Amino acid sequence: MTVIIRKMNANDISEVQAIARISWHTTYENIIPIAIQNNFLDMAYNDEQMKQRLDHSMIYIAEVAGQVVGFANYSFVREDGNIELAAIYLHPNAQGQGIGTLLLQQAWEEIDGVKAIYINVEKDNAIGMHFYKAKGFEIVSEFDDDFDGHLLKTVRMVLKIKQYVSPRAEP
Template sequence: MGFHIRDMDKKDIKAVQNVARESWKSTYNGIIPMEIQETFLGSAYSDSMMHKRLEVSSLYVAEVSGEVVGFANFSTVKQGNIAELGAIYLLSEYQGEGIGTALLREGIKNLNGAQSLIADVEKENKSGLTFYKAKGFHIHSEFNDNLDGLITKMARMVLPIQ
């Protein structure tokens, strides 16, 4: 399957919002109630939040036949030479095709000066944990997060960058 990774543009906002929604539905079904998912996505992926993300972070999209099928969101490099991977989502039918790996590589390639990359992963998200471990991330710490009243167990995963 041929895919293309590129910088996200404002015209991609609706497609990225769709990928986030569909990815959350398939990943968190039975883990996070749908109404909490909808509240979170409505806030974190609102039009205004997407415009802000485009201004203050790095976003990449993956396309197959001109359709956005995934995206990744990286912070800028922060104090301590650390960057955060805020999101990496794919439509479920495109998982396992190397697209997530390509999105991760593209973001890392552009993290000038970063010595480590952090990703917070919900501990019941087995496919996410497996993906990150396969890419060289290790669990640094665990914590509870409050997602609109639902306490989720999170793993903070860290990837050293050479």
């Protein structure tokens, strides 16, 4: 299987919206009520918001056989070298194949000045928590998050890039 990681463009918007929707519905099925999921998706992934994301952040796409199977959305690097991983979503059929790892690697290999990647993860998101811990992310805090009237237990995690050696790196 050949995976291509590239920067998102406006032609990818509908595919990214579809990935976000199916990934959210699968991941948060028993965690966040479907009506709240749909409200969030309609607000955060509508066409206008996607255009804003393209203009004000970095989005990488993962393609397999010409089909978008996932994406990762990063903030721009702050002066302290930190970036925020706002979203990393894969189609459920593409999970467990190393594609999420490739989307993470693309950021620390391509984005100049990155020292740490931060992310907020819903504590009951077992797949996400397992993935981030396996990649070396560490928990820095936990907090309650009022998500459209639904209380979530959120975990703040960080991956310090200077301590990470890419599996692609040569010895």
